[in-house]
Amino acid sequence: MPASAAPTPARPRPLVAGNWKMNGLEASLAEIAAMAGGYDDALRGRVDLLVCPPATLVGAAVAACAGKLAVGGQDCHPKASGAHTGDVAAEMLADLGAAYVIVGHSERRADHGESDAVVKSKAEAALRAGLVAIVCVGETEAQRRAGEMLDVVGAQIAGSLPAGASARNLVVAYEPVWAIGTGLTPTPADVAQVHGFIRERLAAALGEDGAGVRILYGGSVKPSNAAELMGVANVDGALVGGASLTAKDFLGIAAAYRSQ
Numbered sequence: 001m002p003a004s005a006a007p008t009p010a011r012p013r014p015l016v017a018g019n020w021k022m023n024g025l026e027a028s029l030a031e032i033a034a035m036a037g038g039y040d041d042a043l044r045g046r047v048d049l050l051v052c053p054p055a056t057l058v059g060a061a062v063a064a065c066a067g068k069l070a071v072g073g074q075d076c077h078p079k080a081s082g083a084h085t086g087d088v089a090a091e092m093l094a095d096l097g098a099a100y101v102i103v104g105h106s107e108r109r110a111d112h113g114e115s116d117a118v119v120k121s122k123a124e125a126a127l128r129a130g131l132v133a134i135v136c137v138g139e140t141e142a143q144r145r146a147g148e149m150l151d152v153v154g155a156q157i158a159g160s161l162p163a164g165a166s167a168r169n170l171v172v173a174y175e176p177v178w179a180i181g182t183g184l185t186p187t188p189a190d191v192a193q194v195h196g197f198i199r200e201r202l203a204a205a206l207g208e209d210g211a212g213v214r215i216l217y218g219g220s221v222k223p224s225n226a227a228e229l230m231g232v233a234n235v236d237g238a239l240v241g242g243a244s245l246t247a248k249d250f251l252g253i254a255a256a257y258r259s260q
């Protein structure tokens with residue numbers, strides 16, 4: 001077959017993931033149950049849904065999802081066990097029925113000084129435990145203004161990707177720090193530029209598998225802007241903060257895939 005006739009790699013199956021951050025009490029499980037209830041066959045045919053509640057609710061969230069949505073953690077320790085007071089191992093999340101874990105979120109990079117090397121070790125812990133690692137990258141406002149956006153994201157990708165990554169066990173989330181919780185979003189052209197760049201870097205690192213890694217956009221995704229953002233090339237879903245706390249908004253974002 002001539003090279004030009006090679007089949008284009010199929011678009012990865014989209015993923016809409018909710019990051020609840022430090023929000024959610026037992027009463028909030030009703031929202032997760034409502035998400036599971038609203039995840040109808042039509043939606044299921046087009047998009048995966050994942051909710052990442054605080055670690056305290058992971059086990060109960062798995063039960064509330066009734067096998068319909070996937071559940072993930074928001075962080076994990078690099079080690080499987082040991083004297084690390086207050087930390088949660090990837091194996092513990094897996095033991096509760098989690099399937100994913102977010103690592104390297106900008107809030108953890110900022111609040112806990114997590115370096116790319118630490119993020120990489122956490123992503124490797126996720127893979128060791130059989131979880132899918134969602135590795136977060138993204139530039140600050142100052143870095144964007146200085147024109148360093150691609151350099152920053154490129155360095156984060158190079159430094160944070162786990163050994164043994166594949167399209168099955170890795171998701172990358174591009175979350176510009178200045179867009180998180182601010183109501184601001186990059187233009188579709190800006191998102192296309194960064195996601196295209198991430199795709200190139202993934203292809204360089206992982207070969208053919210790079211085309212199958214899901215690249216999520218995160219930062220002020222809402223039902224009202226989801227269709228536009230999800231329609232951008234190389235955007236394979238969303239990592240949603242505030243709007244993932246209610247079933248209505250979370251399903252409203254997922255609904256962007258009904259028409260794609």
Ligand code: 13P
Pocket residue numbers: 019105175179180181182183218219220221239240241242243
């Ligand atoms: P918001 O959707 O609240 O902007 O948060 C995005 C985010 O940080 C998801 O991880």
